[in-house]
Amino acid sequence: MDNELKEIENSLNELKPSNLEREFCKKINGIFDLKTEIKDSKTKNKKIIHLVFTQKSVTAAAILIAFIGVFFAFLNDSNRNNLKSISTKNEGDENRFVPMKARNTFEGVSEDEIFISEDKRPYQPVRYKFSDSFIWKNKADGSLIEMNIPSQRLFYVPIKTD
Amino acid sequence: MTNDNLATDWKKWFHENGTRLLLFARSKTNNEQDAQDVLQEAILRLWKSYSNKTEGFSPPQLPLAFTAIRNTAIDHARKSIRRQAREQHSDQVFRESEQLLNWFESSSIIKKERAEEITKALKKLPEKFRDVISLKIWGELTFLEISKTLNIPANTAASRYRYALDALRKTLKPNTL
Numbered sequence: 559m560d561n562e563l564k565e566i567e568n569s570l571n572e573l574k575p576s577n578l579e580r581e582f583c584k585k586i587n588g589i590f591d592l593k594t595e596i597k598d599s600k601t602k603n604k605k606i607i608h609l610v611f612t613q614k615s616v617t618a619a620a621i622l623i624a625f626i627g628v629f630f631a632f633l634n635d636s637n638r639n640n641l642k643s644i645s646t647k648n649e650g651d652e653n654r655f656v657p658m659k660a661r662n663t664f665e666g667v668s669e670d671e672i673f674i675s676e677d678k679r680p681y682q683p684v685r686y687k688f689s690d691s692f693i694w695k696n697k698a699d700g701s702l703i704e705m706n707i708p709s710q711r712l713f714y715v716p717i718k719t720d
Numbered sequence: 721m722t723n724d725n726l727a728t729d730w731k732k733w734f735h736e737n738g739t740r741l742l743l744f745a746r747s748k749t750n751n752e753q754d755a756q757d758v759l760q761e762a763i764l765r766l767w768k769s770y771s772n773k774t775e776g777f778s779p780p781q782l783p784l785a786f787t788a789i790r791n792t793a794i795d796h797a798r799k800s801i802r803r804q805a806r807e808q809h810s811d812q813v814f815r816e817s818e819q820l821l822n823w824f825e826s827s828s829i830i831k832k833e834r835a836e837e838i839t840k841a842l843k844k845l846p847e848k849f850r851d852v853i854s855l856k857i858w859g860e861l862t863f864l865e866i867s868k869t870l871n872i873p874a875n876t877a878a879s880r881y882r883y884a885l886d887a888l889r890k891t892l893k894p895n896t897l
Contacts, residue, residue: 563885566892570857573824573835575739582756586734589764590727 619715620667620684627686627711628664635662655694655703663689665708673714681714726777730767733779740858744786746823747842747854748793754800762792783865786855790869841891849884856881 578586670683687710694703734741745755745762766788770777780788823839826832842850851870855861863881867874 562889563882566885566889567857569834570838570853570888573838573858575743575858576823576825578738578742582760583734583738585760586738586763587731589760589767590730590734 616669616682616715616717620669620682623684623713623715624664624667624686627667627688631662631664631688635660655696657692658695658702659691659693661691663691665689670712672717680717680719682717684713684715686711686713730779734763737782737785740782740860741785741789743823743858744851744854745789745793747847747850748790749796750800754796758789758793758796761796762788765792782859783861783869786859786861786869790851837892838888841888844891845884845887849880849887852877852880853884853888 665687667687668685670685673681673683675681687708690707690709692705692707695701741762742755742759745759746752749755749758762785766780766785770780822832822835823842824835826835842853845853848870852866855866855869856863859866861869863874863877866872866877870877872880
């Protein structure tokens with residue numbers, strides 16, 4: 559480092575940063591007395607009332623929708639059984655496969671990752687899984703055809719953020 | 721260690737290092753109010769993060785404190801960009817008055833003039849040079865510590881320091897130093 563730069567370095571070293579304003583010092587020192595308040599805020603934070611409440615409400619809504627889903631699935635199942643019996647009665651040809659059983663089974667519900675819509679609103683996707691099973695029977699030789707078709711329905715439940 | 725002792729230690733630490741910390745905060749912000757806000761926020765963050773520790777905690781080492789100020793200043797600048805749009809006029813008035821604020825102690829008129837001149841010269845420096853000068857001269861950090869604080873290689877810190885001194889030499893008249 560040449561002499562001129564050394565000279566500037568020395569002149570900078572001679573300068574001392576200006577003192578802090580008394581009011582500002584008081585503010586900063588006040589921070590160091592915050593210990594107990596911080597602890598209080600920690601315990602407050604542990605409650606997280608809003609989040610738990612939101613989760614509970616989402617779960618309750620999901621269960622309610624699940625019950626509705628099961629109810630309609632049951633209703634649908636009984637309707638199909640009726641149709642099956644009607645169609646069986648009308649079938650005269652013994653060599654053809656006739657439907658013996660049709661069932662819509664509710665298999666479960668799962669929650670997908672939270673979805674943020676274009677207008678920045680969060681939604682909780684709730685996925686209901688069903689399984690449709692059908693059985694046809696040939697009355698001539700008694701052979702069976704069985705078919706299982708999985709299906710699912712996706713509901714977006716809005717999450718309260720306020 | 722009791723809470724009172726901890727608070728006393730931290731107050732003593734701030735009393736010893738507060739001026740150099742504020743000087744660095746000044747070099748990272750546009751005006752005195754922002755510098756004080758940044759320093760206060762940085763100290764609060766440090767205090768909170770340290771007070772979360774279960775064992776006894778002592779005041780942080782200076783490089784860590786400077787890093788906290790740097791990070792807080794970056795966050796503050798992001799907020800300020802949004803705020804500036806609606807406070808442009810009042811901010812401009814404030815900045816004009818800010819020009820008169822001296823960053824250094826001055827016991828006599830001659831020293832005051834010199835301090836003002838150097839303050840102005842430092843304000844004109846690019847921020848990356850001003851940071852290194854501030855940390856090296858008044859923060860009393862080594863180039864290695866500066867490199868960790870600013871997240872740059874130590875050689876870069878050293879070269880920036882040299883460039884900064886050279887820039888100051890060009891700005892300041894040698895006969896006034």
